Amino acid sequence: MSSKERRVSQKYVKRQFSAVGLFLILYALFVLIVPYSFNTYMQLTDSPIVKDHFLYFGIYLIIILFGTLIPFYLMRRYFRVTHRHMNRNISATFLELYVQAIVCFSLCILLTYVSNILFSHVGMEGRLICSIGLSFNEAELRDPLYVFLLLIVTPIIEEYAFRGVLINTLGRYGKYFAMIASAVIFAVAHVHFSEFIPAFAMGILLGKISLRYKSIRPTIIIHILFNALLYVLCIVPSSIARYMSYFLAVVFILTVYLVLSGRYERISVQRSRSERITNLLFYTRPTVILAIALMITYTVLFTILS
Numbered sequence: 688m689s690s691k692e693r694r695v696s697q698k699y700v701k702r703q704f705s706a707v708g709l710f711l712i713l714y715a716l717f718v719l720i721v722p723y724s725f726n727t728y729m730q731l732t733d734s735p736i737v738k739d740h741f742l743y744f745g746i747y748l749i750i751i752l753f754g755t756l757i758p759f760y761l762m763r764r765y766f767r768v769t770h771r772h773m774n775r776n777i778s779a780t781f782l783e784l785y786v787q788a789i790v791c792f793s794l795c796i797l798l799t800y801v802s803n804i805l806f807s808h809v810g811m812e813g814r815l816i817c818s819i820g821l822s823f824n825e826a827e828l829r830d831p832l833y834v835f836l837l838l839i840v841t842p843i844i845e846e847y848a849f850r851g852v853l854i855n856t857l858g859r860y861g862k863y864f865a866m867i868a869s870a871v872i873f874a875v876a877h878v879h880f881s882e883f884i885p886a887f888a889m890g891i892l893l894g895k896i897s898l899r900y901k902s903i904r905p906t907i908i909i910h911i912l913f914n915a916l917l918y919v920l921c922i923v924p925s926s927i928a929r930y931m932s933y934f935l936a937v938v939f940i941l942t943v944y945l946v947l948s949g950r951y952e953r954i955s956v957q958r959s960r961s962e963r964i965t966n967l968l969f970y971t972r973p974t975v976i977l978a979i980a981l982m983i984t985y986t987v988l989f990t991i992l993s
Contacts, residue, residue: 708974717754842910
């Protein structure tokens with residue numbers, strides 16, 4: 688390729704990445720800034736909506752649902768990502784996906800624990816269960832709508848957005864680049880700084896699986912199983928909470944066995960030669976920088992006010 692052709696090609700890629708950044712800005716505004724503003728207004732005005740958990744989570748569900756689907760649907764249409772790219776027939780059995788979920792769960796819980804230790808030195812740790820896993824607000828966990836949001840809605844829309852639309856949009860410029868970039872965006876879209884590291888790892892693992900099977904169906908199943916396991920950890924009675932460390936130890940031992948015995952399929956993604964240039968073009972786009980900055984700003988505000 689001549690230098691002129693290379694310049695033209697890079698100019699085209701820059702425009703494409705700038706468009707991706709615009710859709711990510713829409714996502715950040717709809718899913719992060721709007722709910723934050725809504726919640727702040729409800730708290731300041733002492734609105735009765737806050738006390739009505741069903742109505743409150745119902746409104747939050749609508750905001751999250753449409754706030755995620757609209758920007759990523761527009762991204763999918765703009766870049767012509769078809770359903771065939773995201774929902775091809777897969778040959779994986781439920782047992783194979785369950786093994787992937789166990790390994791993903793073990794790694795993310797371990798990284799959550801390590802991340803909390805690191806961020807505890809700056810006062811940004813998450814609340815823990817037996818110093819092992821992240822906990823949630825108890826009132827939220829008793830609300831059926833919130834549980835439905837956590838166990839069903841969130842896994843489906845996040846997999847559609849990040850492992851469906853985003854990874855396939857960026858995948859035409861390199862599979863490895865797309866996997867890393869989608870995991871970065873997935874991580875910074877989380878609320879707590881202490882969640883960044885485990886969320887990034889989860890994004891990598893689920894990204895590999897979606898690229899391996901060329902479908903988001905297995906990642907949706909794994910994400911649901913992961914959230915369900917996390918939910919079980921959060922609702923255990925305080926009288927037996929101290930035994931959760933033993934349960935997690937068993938899970939970790941099982942994970943080591945699955946990996947060493949070969950039952951866990953290690954998925955590798957090839958790196959392209961132009962990886963460094965592609966990363967430079969993507970992460971230097973003003974729209975991409977602004978989108979990431981909005982997500983991190985939301986996390987900072989949430990951390991300060993909570």
